[in-house]
Amino acid sequence: MARWDPGAEQRLKRAALELYSEHGYDNVTVTDIAERAGLTRRSYFRYFPDKREVLFDGSELLPPAVAQAVLAADPDAAPLTAVLDAMSQVGAQLVAQVEGAAQRRAVIDASPELQERERTKSAAISRAVQDALVRRQVDADTAELVAQLATVAFGSAFRRWIDAEGHADFGSCLDTVTDRLRAVLTGT
Numbered sequence: 259m260a261r262w263d264p265g266a267e268q269r270l271k272r273a274a275l276e277l278y279s280e281h282g283y284d285n286v287t288v289t290d291i292a293e294r295a296g297l298t299r300r301s302y303f304r305y306f307p308d309k310r311e312v313l314f315d316g317s318e319l320l321p322p323a324v325a326q327a328v329l330a331a332d333p334d335a336a337p338l339t340a341v342l343d344a345m346s347q348v349g350a351q352l353v354a355q356v357e358g359a360a361q362r363r364a365v366i367d368a369s370p371e372l373q374e375r376e377r378t379k380s381a382a383i384s385r386a387v388q389d390a391l392v393r394r395q396v397d398a399d400t401a402e403l404v405a406q407l408a409t410v411a412f413g414s415a416f417r418r419w420i421d422a423e424g425h426a427d428f429g430s431c432l433d434t435v436t437d438r439l440r441a442v443l444t445g446t
Contacts, residue, residue: 267305267315269295274312275358275365283309283369310375313362317379321386323348328390337396341387341408342436349412349419349428359420384409411435 273294277286288309292302306312327344335343353359366372384405391401415432422431 266295266297266301270297270302270305271312271315272358274309275361278313278365279361283365283372310372313365313372314375314379318382320348320352320379321382323351324383325386325390328387329393333394337391337394337400337404338408340394341391341404342411342432344387345408345412345415346429346432349415349432353416353419353428360423363417363420380409380413383412407439411439 270291274286274291277290277294286309288302289299291309291312292299295302306315324344327348328341331340331344356362366376387408388398388401388405391404392398396404411432415428415435418431418435419426419428
């Protein structure tokens with residue numbers, strides 16, 4: 259076997275998702291995943307530091323992508339509008355690259371450990387948005403509130419997109435969520 263097996267990373271991701279779905283996250287080991295992918299345990303660790311990260315691979319790219327999109331947004335746009343526009347753009351790119359989103363979501367929903375990891379990822383997105391807003395000269399308190407609201411809307415829109423099973427694009431899911439959020443905030 260080659261030291262860096264072409265396609266190994268994708269096979270590991272697929273194997274992990276299959277095994278987690280079949281047996282539950284807690285009942286699967288790194289060795290199980292590696293064997294299902296036709297690799298060794300040692301090979302697994304060339305790609306992922308632990309058994310959680312196989313589900314979150316690439317998530318570290320999301321906060322800087324969102325922050326960059328916020329910074330590139332219309333400078334005259336209100337803070338929430340700028341962030342939601344940025345999240346719509348990044349979300350559209352994200353969903354074009356996501357495989358097995360519904361299956362992944364079910365695995366995460368069934369595991370408190372994975373839910374905590376998902377919250378950590380969301381917090382990183384919120385911090386990146388907040389920092390970008392402050393760089394856009396938005397006061398810190400407003401930046402924090404907008405970042406938190408937009409991150410919740412983003413997560414809710416992503417879940418809605420998964421539930422739509424390909425019958426809605428991410429932008430329309432985010433629009434639906436933000437319309438509901440505005441209705442809740444205004445009491446209409």
